Amino acid sequence: MGDTIQSVERAAAILRLLASGPRLLGVAELARALGLPKGTLHGILRTLVKVGFVEQDAATGKYRLGATLLHLGSSYLDVNELRTRSLNWADALAGRSRESAWIGTLHEGHVLVIHHVFRPDDSMQTLQVGTYLPAHASALGKVLLAHDPYGEAAPPLAPHTGRTLVDPGALERELDQVRARGWAAEMEELVEGEVALAAPIKDPRGIVVGAIGIRGAVERLADGDAPRMEFVSYVRDAARAITRSLAH
């Protein structure tokens, strides 16, 4: 035995592939992507189907993710201490700012959204919990990158709007600023017309374990090129409150 169980790793790789797009994948397709024989993959898939992690389309025989994963994912939310501790503060932040509130953590180079409160009095928003935001093009991401202990080799800085920071040097200078002043802003760098603010949440040892912020229309959150400072304080207040409550 090396030091890691091959079949389990392969099963995980299959799940990740299935999750990478809404398309159903067939045995042959997966075999090509992973460079494994079809028979091998079939065995793993059969097992994954049995435990409910994968479902097989009755019509085409192709495979997709299974419902059990949805349940496991929502169980993760219960386990995540940062999230459970932050629920009330995120609600309060959304209430004070009257904007949508977000909590995220760094995960595999992206920002994983672990909580999301809709903007008050505004329906028709889709919940983003469990989705990724680009780290370099979101306020949450800037906060997390700025305090990331590993420097987390940045993936290619994909442009999302004309204002997205795509130059590594420019991003680095921005992160310096974030570290210096303790909060981050993202001015229409992810979606035209949207602005986001965020501040770091720290554990008792001072390590940044997450970020909380808000996102909303540029005309409400910004004044010219700069964010409105009242919203910055809302966000920083919330971050400080959560940091304090994490100190047991």
Add this chain to the structure above:
Amino acid sequence: MGDTIQSVERAAAILRLLASGPRLLGVAELARALGLPKGTLHGILRTLVKVGFVEQDAATGKYRLGATLLHLGSSYLDVNELRTRSLNWADALAGRSRESAWIGTLHEGHVLVIHHVFRPDDSMQTLQVGTYLPAHASALGKVLLAHDPYGEAAPPLAPHTGRTLVDPGALERELDQVRARGWAAEMEELVEGEVALAAPIKDPRGIVVGAIGIRGAVERLADGDAPRMEFVSYVRDAARAITRSLAH
């Protein structure tokens, strides 16, 4: 090889145990629960940690679910065709009824919530997507049980309120009624003061693949002991609309 990969199955069992409660579990604890040697479990856990499905607590060395699962779970939502097709209708149903709207499927004897729209103009609700409702004590569950092809051996009928149906015979009669009239009601059988209504969603072959419904305060949704029929039509309209749209 039997017909299923042992290590993958064991990995899944570990994940399910970790998901069964918010408590962190140690190697020894898992070994006892699964009746396996500690060393074996450690190998699987190490692999699960590597792929991000499990995280190890730095302080205690115990294990909990990992963030990757949250992302996989939310990917499932994108893949689920029933859900993506129903999003707009659920929004519309919540809007017309001014109550929270729910969509669920039967999964391992429970109702798995795959979509949930908050009640309009009412914040401070927590999202229930990915959680289970008891099948025998919810309107969604009654609809799904009534049309379940396998008869799905009912787990023990746990009481939630004084009005929960705990007698298998009574439940069976209720299901007969649901089948006959095409919709289900749940009158304070899960939570005191709350009433729910639901109707079946069918695929092109006529098989029930899910249910949609609403849930709200008894004083709004019911009139004495009976549900208000206007809400019943809202729900049935939505269910029919989705059924129709599933016919491509």
Add this chain to the structure above:
DNA sequence: TCCCGTCGTTCGACATTGTCGAACCCCTAG
């Protein structure tokens, strides 16, 4: 302070376990 029990972890021999590729059947397209 010491000791004991428990925890997570490591290790190496063993044989169980999963791997692999060819062959199979079914379906669709041409």
Add this chain to the structure above:
DNA sequence: CTAGGGGTTCGACAATGTCGAACGACGGGA
């Protein structure tokens, strides 16, 4: 009707994961 691709099955092989004992660290009780 054929050809090609899909998902699936099968059995021999050896690579693979399993197992239990032993290790070091931690922590609570006396």
